Amino acid sequence: MKYDLENIFAKILRKEIPCDKIFEDENVLCFKDINPQAKLHILIIPKKPFIDIVDFLENAEVEYQSSFWNSVNKIIKKLDLNDKGFQLKSHKGTDGGQEVFHFHLHILSKS
Numbered sequence: 344m345k346y347d348l349e350n351i352f353a354k355i356l357r358k359e360i361p362c363d364k365i366f367e368d369e370n371v372l373c374f375k376d377i378n379p380q381a382k383l384h385i386l387i388i389p390k391k392p393f394i395d396i397v398d399f400l401e402n403a404e405v406e407y408q409s410s411f412w413n414s415v416n417k418i419i420k421k422l423d424l425n426d427k428g429f430q431l432k433s434h435k436g437t438d439g440g441q442e443v444f445h446f447h448l449h450i451l452s453k454s
């Protein structure tokens with residue numbers, strides 16, 4: 344499978360469509376899920392194009408993977424999620440329920 348430049352998260356990254364932004368740095372963009380499944384439901388996407396978590400793990404440079412997780416930790420801290428707790432999910436492929444083929448993390452929390 345080839346990365347589709349017209350997927351919705353690629354369009355959000357190019358600012359062709361809006362998002363409800365929570366956080367942004369040089370590595371990631373974080374925004375609210377448009378169809379929340381919990382009181383807090385946000386998405387974290389790398390700014391570089393990877394189809395899914397396996398593509399990211401296999402093909403992203405180690406330095407970029409490290410920077411990505413560092414940015415995820417910044418978001419966890421910013422939203423004060425460490426004490427409260429949260430779910431972290433990433434859907435992979437059609438059998439995993441993936442709908443948008445730009446790698447992303449879901450973070451969900453009850454409050």
Ligand code: AMP
Binds near residue numbers: 351375441442447
């Ligand atoms: P999945 O690929 O299964 O992880 O699901 C993609 C997620 O992206 C779903 O939870 C959608 O509600 C969410 N989503 C789709 N389009 C948008 C959008 N324009 N802004 C925010 N979230 C979106």
